[in-house]
Amino acid sequence: MNIGDVASRSGLPAKTIRYYEDIGLIKPHRSANGYRCFAETDLHKLAFLGRARALGFTIEDCRTLMALYEDESRASADVKxxxxxxxxxxxxxxxxxxxxxxxxxxxxxxxxxxxxxxxxxxxxxxxxx
Amino acid sequence: MNIGDVASRSGLPAKTIRYYEDIGLIKPHRSANGYRCFAETDLHKLAFLGRARALGFTIEDCRTLMALYEDESRASADVKxxxxxxxxxxxxxxxxxxxxxxxxxxxxxxxxxxxxxxxxxxxxxxxxx
DNA sequence: TATGAGGGTTCCTGTCAGTGGAAGGTCAAG
DNA sequence: CTTGACCTTCCACTGACAGGAACCCTCATA
Missing domain, CATH: 1.20.5 (Single alpha-helices involved in coiled-coils or other helix-helix interfaces)
Known part of the structure; x- marks a missing residue:
């Protein structure tokens, strides 16, 4: 997927998605032409971020929440x-x-x-x- | 009055007061040594600004409110x-x-x-x- | 007279989470 | 071949200040 596709599918502006890559929240691959190349997991992460931001979590909170989400051995107490x-x-x-x-x-x-x-x-x- | 005095009397940090001068909300005179020299009217304006900001008005709103306050022929409808x-x-x-x-x-x-x-x-x- | 404390000054950078725009590369359709 | 839609990077801007560096002014004290 190109950035336009993930933008419309995630509801986030392309600018925001580039920004999230910039600050290390997502790491999409690149196609031969230099375009960002998003997998389903990237889309999923962006949707996660969008929902967390909609609940007012800061970007740093989102970073932590994503790390907890990806850590199978997390304690729900930390999330809570x-x-x-x-x-x-x-x-x-x-x-x-x-x-x-x-x-x-x-x-x-x-x-x-x-x-x-x-x-x-x-x-x-x-x-x- | 020097900036420290108005700061403690208005409750606003000196930094904020300098900033307000910077953006043209107040225009204190200067002493011979280059220090800002605040009159009672400046203090009064700063207190006004502090209260307006505490009510959540933006700086631009504050600018407008101050102008209305100083305009004896204002209509209260504009303030309202x-x-x-x-x-x-x-x-x-x-x-x-x-x-x-x-x-x-x-x-x-x-x-x-x-x-x-x-x-x-x-x-x-x-x-x- | 030197020194130190405690004012003051300007100027530059950083905050937060993006947004806007310029300059230019890429690709599919007509 | 060109048009237009997409993509790229990079830089500047937002609001309302806060932090800090580097320097100046004044006064009290040793």
């Missing part, structure tokens, strides 16, 4: 720990964003949104005043 | 619209993260986390199979 740590980060980020949403929501609600200059949003940003 | 658009982005991000959290939470829950290799997390990432 990585996932739990990631989960905790996600939850922290959600909490941060919810706090922003709550504050901002209140401010927006209190703003007339008309042609006059008085605005509780700016008032708050300027230090309540 | 900016804030509402930002709010919508925050809510979208929260929804994304919640979807991740839900999926990942399920997977983590189903993982034994012991010394054996069987792992629903890896199974899911590899395409359910």
């Amino acid at each position: 720990q990585l996932a739990q740590e990631h989960l905790a980060k996600i939850e922290a980020k959600i909490a941060d964003l919810q706090a922003m949403r709550d504050t901002l929501g209140e401010l927006v609600k209190g703003c007339a949104g008309d042609s006059r200059p008085d605005c509780p949003i700016l008032k708050d940003l300027s230090g309540k005043g | 619209q900016l804030a509402q658009e930002h709010l919508a982005k925050i809510e979208a991000k929260i929804a994304d993260l919640q979807a991740m959290r839900d999926t990942l939470g399920e997977l983590v829950k189903g993982c034994a986390g012991d010394s054996r290799p069987d792992c629903p997390i890896l199974k899911d990432l590899s395409g359910k199979g």
